[in-house]
Amino acid sequence: MGRGRQRGRSQRKHFKESRENAWKRPKSDPTVDASGNAAPEKPSWEPILTDNPNFEEYYKEQGIVKAEEWDMFMEILRKPLPAAFRVNANGQFCDEIISILENDFVKSLQAEAIEGGESEAIKPLPWYPKNLAWHSNFSRKQIRKNKTLERFHEFLKLENEVGNMTRQEAVSMVPPLFLDVHPDHFVLDMCAAPGSKTFQLLEIIHGASEPGTLPNGLVVANDVDFQRSNLLIHQTKRMCTSNLIVTNHEGQQFPGCRLNKSRASEKGISEDMPINQLAFDRVLCDVPCSGDGTLRKAPDIWRKWNSGMGNGLHSLQVILAMRGLSLLKVGGKMIYSTCSMNPVEDEAVVAEILRRCGDSVELLDVSDKLPELIRRPGLKTWKVRDKGGWFTSYKDVPQNRRGGVLVSMFPSGKNLKDSAETTEKNENGGVNSCEDECKEADTSVVDAIPDEPVVEVSDLPLERCMRIIPHDQNTGAFFIAVLHKVSPLPEFEKPNPRRNPSTKNADSSEKPVGEKAAVVTADVVPEESAVEEVIEADSNNEKDEKDAVDEVDEVIEADSNIEKNDDSLVEPEKKTTEGESITEDKEADSSKAGGKRKVPMQGKWKGFDPVVFLKDEAVINSIKAFYGIKDESFPLVGHLVARNTDTSSVKRIYYVSQSVKEVLQLNFAVGQQLKIASVGLKMFERQTAKEGSTCTFRISSEGLPVILPYITKQVLYTPMADFKHLLQYKSIKFPDFVNQKLGQKVIDLVLGCCVVILSDGEEAVKVDASTIAISCWRGKNSLGVMVTSDDCQELLQRLTEKTPKSEDGSVNGSNGDSSGPQAMETA
Numbered sequence: 001m002g003r004g005r006q007r008g009r010s011q012r013k014h015f016k017e018s019r020e021n022a023w024k025r026p027k028s029d030p031t032v033d034a035s036g037n038a039a040p041e042k043p044s045w046e047p048i049l050t051d052n053p054n055f056e057e058y059y060k061e062q063g064i065v066k067a068e069e070w071d072m073f074m075e076i077l078r079k080p081l082p083a084a085f086r087v088n089a090n091g092q093f094c095d096e097i098i099s100i101l102e103n104d105f106v107k108s109l110q111a112e113a114i115e116g117g118e119s120e121a122i123k124p125l126p127w128y129p130k131n132l133a134w135h136s137n138f139s140r141k142q143i144r145k146n147k148t149l150e151r152f153h154e155f156l157k158l159e160n161e162v163g164n165m166t167r168q169e170a171v172s173m174v175p176p177l178f179l180d181v182h183p184d185h186f187v188l189d190m191c192a193a194p195g196s197k198t199f200q201l202l203e204i205i206h207g208a209s210e211p212g213t214l215p216n217g218l219v220v221a222n223d224v225d226f227q228r229s230n231l232l233i234h235q236t237k238r239m240c241t242s243n244l245i246v247t248n249h250e251g252q253q254f255p256g257c258r259l260n261k262s263r264a265s266e267k268g269i270s271e272d273m274p275i276n277q278l279a280f281d282r283v284l285c286d287v288p289c290s291g292d293g294t295l296r297k298a299p300d301i302w303r304k305w306n307s308g309m310g311n312g313l314h315s316l317q318v319i320l321a322m323r324g325l326s327l328l329k330v331g332g333k334m335i336y337s338t339c340s341m342n343p344v345e346d347e348a349v350v351a352e353i354l355r356r357c358g359d360s361v362e363l364l365d366v367s368d369k370l371p372e373l374i375r376r377p378g379l380k381t382w383k384v385r386d387k388g389g390w391f392t393s394y395k396d397v398p399q400n401r402r403g404g405v406l407v408s409m410f411p412s413g414k415n416l417k418d419s420a421e422t423t424e425k426n427e428n429g430g431v432n433s434c435e436d437e438c439k440e441a442d443t444s445v446v447d448a449i450p451d452e453p454v455v456e457v458s459d460l461p462l463e464r465c466m467r468i469i470p471h472d473q474n475t476g477a478f479f480i481a482v483l484h485k486v487s488p489l490p491e492f493e494k495p496n497p498r499r500n501p502s503t504k505n506a507d508s509s510e511k512p513v514g515e516k517a518a519v520v521t522a523d524v525v526p527e528e529s530a531v532e533e534v535i536e537a538d539s540n541n542e543k544d545e546k547d548a549v550d551e552v553d554e555v556i557e558a559d560s561n562i563e564k565n566d567d568s569l570v571e572p573e574k575k576t577t578e579g580e581s582i583t584e585d586k587e588a589d590s591s592k593a594g595g596k597r598k599v600p601m602q603g604k605w606k607g608f609d610p611v612v613f614l615k616d617e618a619v620i621n622s623i624k625a626f627y628g629i630k631d632e633s634f635p636l637v638g639h640l641v642a643r644n645t646d647t648s649s650v651k652r653i654y655y656v657s658q659s660v661k662e663v664l665q666l667n668f669a670v671g672q673q674l675k676i677a678s679v680g681l682k683m684f685e686r687q688t689a690k691e692g693s694t695c696t697f698r699i700s701s702e703g704l705p706v707i708l709p710y711i712t713k714q715v716l717y718t719p720m721a722d723f724k725h726l727l728q729y730k731s732i733k734f735p736d737f738v739n740q741k742l743g744q745k746v747i748d749l750v751l752g753c754c755v756v757i758l759s760d761g762e763e764a765v766k767v768d769a770s771t772i773a774i775s776c777w778r779g780k781n782s783l784g785v786m787v788t789s790d791d792c793q794e795l796l797q798r799l800t801e802k803t804p805k806s807e808d809g810s811v812n813g814s815n816g817d818s819s820g821p822q823a824m825e826t827a
Contacts, residue, residue, distance in 0.1 A: 064467075077295050085168065093164055127372040128173060128177075164794070166199055166235075182208060193228030196235065197284060199238070206243075215659075216658065223246075224249065224251060229678075244660075248608070251320045251323060259276040261276070274662040284337075285324040286335070287320050288313060307385040308387075311405065330485055337481070339477065347380075360485065360486060373468075376472075380457050395454070412456045604672040611676050612642055619647060625694075626694055681706060687753065693751050718759060722739055727796050751779070756785075
């Protein structure tokens with residue numbers, strides 16, 4: 001779906017940066033040197049240097065690993081990261097895929113592993129439950145380039161695209177496992193893009209709910225960047241869930257949507273709403289970081305790394321974590337995590353959180369969870385590096401450097417010198433004279449350098465944090481802390497709700513040292529002018545950008561490739577961008593004068609179409625009547641939303657769960673504070689045909705698994721042979737069905753969308769999680785599938801594996817496929 005007629009600032013910025021000027025000539029010809037002679041040819045590829053003296057000095061000084069482990073630590077960091085992937089626990093073919101991995105690829109790739117010096121090619125991660133996550137001893141580059149791994153590569157690509165599998169770094173899978181998510185929980189993923197952890201959270205919520213029912217909880221996936229929100233939508237739509245909301249906010253300004261009862265009564269809003277504030281049972285705060293834990297998959301970080309990267313993000317990380325805790329319900333849990341090894345971004349942030357929150361938040365000891373995961377305790381002491389050198393205590397920092405080096409970066413989080421002076425003043429029962437104060441001011445820089453450096457050791461239980469080191473289990477690096485909110489946060493100075501701090505220069509935008517930092521505890525209500533602007537993207541979020549490149553390497557656009565038959569009744573699905581739900585793209589109406597397209601109606605947030613409940617009874621009743629859906633079994637009223645207030649122009653209708661419905665109702669009541677990029681599950685799409693249909697909306701492939709048990713009309717039960725022919729040839733004329741009776745049953749269907757269910761005996765079967773079905777279009781003379789080519793290919797492979805072979809090698813139940821090509825030639 002398009003983005004609308006206008007672009008926000010962040011959209012324009014990305015557009016300008018990515019667009020190549022084909023007319024701009026280079027200032028000089030690279031093939032000719034300054035004297036006009038032919039320049040020597042440069043090699044087309046140069047190896048990336050995996051060396052940075054500043055990096056080695058920094059982490060040796062921090063004591064991240066013991067001295068005797070240092071060489072092993074550096075050696076593994078210079079090796080490419082092995083590929084890892086995770087099987088969708090809720091996928092229809094989960095067991096089959098695990099069986100293929102165990103019985104096919106483990107053996108077929110063994111020779112390649114031995115040649116590479118490895119004992120095993122692929123193996124399940126021992127700490128991940130139910131053998132759902134797998135580790136490969138091949139890097140992603142090897143899998144893409146090695147010819148002997150081509151079949152394995154194609155398998156990973158296809159299963160990832162259809163949603164049966166997610167390619168994800170092993171350590172990235174860890175945080176959701178410690179979050180203890182239940183199916184009725186409201187979960188917030190604050191910095192969600194590219195969406196692999198969000199997908200994981202959705203798996204947990206759906207996997208723990210009763211089969212055939214929707215969970216009572218939901219996941220709100222947020223990201224500050226507009227383009228990464230598109231990628232997030234593309235990733236999560238493979239889950240086919242109605243329990244998801246994707247938002248586009250700065251994490252530290254995420255709205256709490258608190259309903260003021262007095263204002264609600266003034267506006268005539270009922271006070272009996274299910275929820276009157278957006279609060280969460282679980283929060284995943286995987287913050288932007290310097291990303292040096294991803295060196296193995298992003299070796300360009302070697303060249304760019306410096307200690308200032310972590311220092312500059314420290315304040316933003318603290319603010320994000322505090323906002324996450326303020327949105328967390330009492331009794332809830334929050335994960336703070338980074339893909340950085342820097343203690344200034346890790347233990348220092350956790351320590352500052354605990355100091356600010358006092359007894360209201362505790363750091364949990366989860367050392368008994370996932371015992372096979374090798375992790376190390378958090379550090380209790382560390383140093384801070386700045387341009388001026390190393391500092392072991394804040395009192396060592398000169399006054400002219402205290403704008404970039406903050407007291408919260410140190411283990412104690414205190415200005416020891418100021419504390420000592422305060423104690424001395426209290427003991428003397430007075431204050432220093434003016435002369436003493438002037439003297440101190442004149443010599444503050446000199447006095448800041450002590451005779452003996454003080455080594456600070458934190459008195460907080462930071463050893464309960466988890467630090468994953470690459471050479472322990474051949475992974476990347478990660479840091480995780482599990483926080484439990486035991487009581488409301490203490491009342492600190494409330495921030496100015498109209499202040500919109502930039503995330504680009506987090507280190508320079510902080511308050512001067514000595515002032516008490518504000519804690520984000522109040523709901524942020526943007527002013528009207530701010531609501532009309534797209535918030536500037538965070539340029540420091542390199543971690544998310546790397547995930548976007550590495551975890552979703554080959555995003556394949558969904559393409560139905562529905563072949564038109566002679567009737568030309570079925571309109572092929574148009575390719576859509578990953579962010580199709582952000583704006584509702586209106587088709588041009590040729591009947592209008594000049595064929596001009598309508599200007600889309602904007603919602604409260606510029607560039608984002610409004611989210612509205614679909615209340616057109618004529619549309620809803622036509623859908624219910626056409627597909628035989630009963631309200632008592634599957635209520636549609638109140639659960640259908642659209643991105644266009646004009647019902648006649650609605651192209652897509654989305655279904656939302658009860659929990660998402662309640663959040664949308666609250667959002668409307670508080671003035672639409674949530675900037676929603678995507679919501680719910682695409683259930684129906686407008687479909688046009690020459691002959692027309694009594695219902696203009698067809699069932700989408702994403703929504704079919706949810707609504708299938710409740711459809712009583714337009715259902716066709718098909719034996720294996722004809723089902724496979726549909727997948728293979730995409731369209732079959734009525735006389736060409738292998739089963740002639742089936743052709744007559746198709747004719748008996750009403751013109752329009754129908755559902756074809758695989759059934760051995762052509763009779764109705766009880767629909768459950770194992771039922772295989774696809775959406776089709778019953779045309780005038782033929783039946784055409786409305787499924788993407790990838791889905792057709794994947795289904796064909798699964799059915800071929802399930803179908804037993806006869807003695808001559810042909811597949812039973814398909815007539816040897818002898819009638820298929822002939823039938824299609826006549827078609």
